Amino acid sequence: MAYWLFKSEPNTWSWADQVARGDAGEEWDGVRNYQARNNMRLMQLGDRGFFYHSLKEKAVVGVVEVCALAHPDSTTEDPRWDCVDIRALRPLQRPVTLTEAKAHPDLAEMALVKNTRLSVQPVSDSEWRIICALGGVAP
DNA sequence: GCCAACGTTGGC
DNA sequence: GCCAACGTTGGC
Numbered sequence: 001m002a003y004w005l006f007k008s009e010p011n012t013w014s015w016a017d018q019v020a021r022g023d024a025g026e027e028w029d030g031v032r033n034y035q036a037r038n039n040m041r042l043m044q045l046g047d048r049g050f051f052y053h054s055l056k057e058k059a060v061v062g063v064v065e066v067c068a069l070a071h072p073d074s075t076t077e078d079p080r081w082d083c084v085d086i087r088a089l090r091p092l093q094r095p096v097t098l099t100e101a102k103a104h105p106d107l108a109e110m111a112l113v114k115n116t117r118l119s120v121q122p123v124s125d126s127e128w129r130i131i132c133a134l135g136g137v138a139p
Numbered sequence: 140g141c142c143a144a145c146g147t148t149g150g151c
Numbered sequence: 152g153c154c155a156a157c158g159t160t161g162g163c
Binding site for chain 2 (some may be wrong): 034035116
Binding site (some may be wrong): 008009032033054058098116119126132 | 161
């Protein structure tokens with residue numbers, strides 16, 4: 001299983017919004033960046049991801065699961081853009097902030113730390129375990 | 140609110 | 152195919 005990280009501005013689409021969608025999940029639409037789209041095309045059903053709040057909060061707040069493979073983004077006619085659907089699995093017991101990730105030596109290579117502008121990112125196995133441990137949830 | 144980093148676009 | 156201009160993201 002692969003691991004990912006989804007960034008969202010909480011004003012636009014928050015963890016609470018995602019939880020409210022329940023098991024039906026929601027399209028991760030609106031992505032207009034090739035790297036982010038390519039990452040979504042690589043996702044498999046059941047892959048896990050972190051849900052990250054950007055801007056004011058800057059913290060990983062929850063765990064999600066990919067529940068639909070990449071398909072055309074319903075918010076555009078442009079055939080270049082695909083997206084997956086994700087559903088909320090559980091919140092972190094404690095949000096893991098960007099500051100913490102930056103301070104952790106084993107997270108220095110994380111895309112979240114190194115490539116702040118990529119909105120859909122891969123997460124390595126070890127990064128996944130570290131953040132789960134910091135957040136107080138099972139990996 | 141500002142600015143740096145980065146990606147995309149379009150002229151040549 | 153290069154590169155300047157521009158737009159967007161997101162941290163501070």
